[in-house]
Amino acid sequence: MYKKSAHKEGSRLSREERAADILKHARLVFCEKGYSDTLVSEIAERAGVVEGSVFHYFPTKRELLIKAVEQWYTGLIWDYDHRLESITGTWNRLRFMIWGHLNVIHEEPEMTKLIIDEIRPGREYRDTAVFELNRNYTHRTMGIIDEGKASGEFRSDIAGAVIRAMIYGGVEHYAFAFLRGEGNFSPDVAADSITDIIYRGLANDGINQANLLSGPIGQIEAGLARLKELTEKPVTPAAVVRRVRDTRK
Numbered sequence: 001m002y003k004k005s006a007h008k009e010g011s012r013l014s015r016e017e018r019a020a021d022i023l024k025h026a027r028l029v030f031c032e033k034g035y036s037d038t039l040v041s042e043i044a045e046r047a048g049v050v051e052g053s054v055f056h057y058f059p060t061k062r063e064l065l066i067k068a069v070e071q072w073y074t075g076l077i078w079d080y081d082h083r084l085e086s087i088t089g090t091w092n093r094l095r096f097m098i099w100g101h102l103n104v105i106h107e108e109p110e111m112t113k114l115i116i117d118e119i120r121p122g123r124e125y126r127d128t129a130v131f132e133l134n135r136n137y138t139h140r141t142m143g144i145i146d147e148g149k150a151s152g153e154f155r156s157d158i159a160g161a162v163i164r165a166m167i168y169g170g171v172e173h174y175a176f177a178f179l180r181g182e183g184n185f186s187p188d189v190a191a192d193s194i195t196d197i198i199y200r201g202l203a204n205d206g207i208n209q210a211n212l213l214s215g216p217i218g219q220i221e222a223g224l225a226r227l228k229e230l231t232e233k234p235v236t237p238a239a240v241v242r243r244v245r246d247t248r249k
Contacts, residue, residue, distance in 0.1 A: 015057075018049075018053075018057065019057045019058075020071065021047055022043065022044075022047045022049065022053075022054055022057060022058070022064075023064075023067055023068045023071045024047075024071070025043055025046040025047040026038075026043045026047075026054075026064050026065070026067075026068040027068040027069075027071070027072055027111070028046070029042055029043050029046065030065055030068060030110075030114055031108075031110035031111055031114065032110070034110075034113075034114075035061075035065055035114065035118045038061070040054050040055070040061055040064070043064070062122075065114070065118065065119070066119065066124075066128050066129075066130055069111075069114065069115060069119055069130050070128070070129045070130050070133060072111060073130060073133040073134070073137065074133065076104065076137070077133065077136060077137055077140075080097070080100060080137075080140060081140070083096070084096065084097075084140065090144060090147070090148045090151075090153055090154075090199075091195065091199055093144045094141065094144050094145070094148075094195055094198065094199060095191055095192070095195040097140055097141040097144065098141075098167060098171065098191045098194050098195050098198070099187055099188065099191035099195075101167075101168065101171050102171055102174075102175065102185075102187035102190050102191055102194075103187040105171070105172070105175045105178070105179065105187075106175070106178070106185065106187050109178070109179055112179060113179055115130075116172070116179075138164055138168060141164070141167060141168075142160050142163070142164055145160065145163055145202070146160070148202065152204060153203065153204065154202040154203060154204065155202055155203075155204055158201075158202065163198070163202070166198065167194075167198060170194065171190075171194065174190060174194075
């Protein structure tokens with residue numbers, strides 16, 4: 001059940017406000033029904049406009065989808081920038097970005113599937129603002145890596161493209177079963193383990209192990225074991241909490 005938009009066709013919204021409102025409702029419908037089963041007429045009804053008004057702003061359903069994802073990405077990047085301002089330390093900042101990607105997949109799986117299944121395979125993808133926003137999105141993480149290299153905290157002999165593929169490709173592969181509707185996962189537990197793996201692989205010899213959240217090597221190994229266990233069978237949030245507490249006693 002949904003609530004109709006409070007806006008009516010004759011209400012005095014600016015062109016920009018009207019377009020943004022249509023995109024907001026379009027994103028909700030696309031996520032609920034998927035691209036193929038979404039009707040523009042339903043988006044128009046929820047936005048409180050006639051169908052012709054939607055096409056006035058967005059000539060095709062495909063363009064409407066791309067613009068809706070673009071709007072979503074823009075808000076996500078703004079939120080990441082705002083939250084990163086208060087996070088210090090390479091491990092913590094890297095962990096936040098990895099956690100953020102895992103959390104988006106976990107909390108907004110339908111939007112994630114729209115991007116993976118509908119937007120990326122499109123022939124026009126590299127010409128869209130979504131492509132540039134995705135590069136902008138991953139650039140935050142790579143900026144943290146580059147800062148670590150510049151300070152000597154990280155090795156400089158591993159190409160950024162390889163690191164980016166390991167982080168984002170690894171996260172999406174890890175969450176793939178969840179996106180198929182098989183089981184669940186904890187973004188917190190997975191982020192700790194994945195960050196440990198990436199950080200330890202990049203850290204120069206002699207780097208203070210206090211930079212790692214879990215500290216002692218035994219706890220790091222426990223984190224890697226948790227990641228392996230999570231990939232082998234679904235877990236519930238309650239079980240994740242119990243496991244984390246047990247390993248930190």
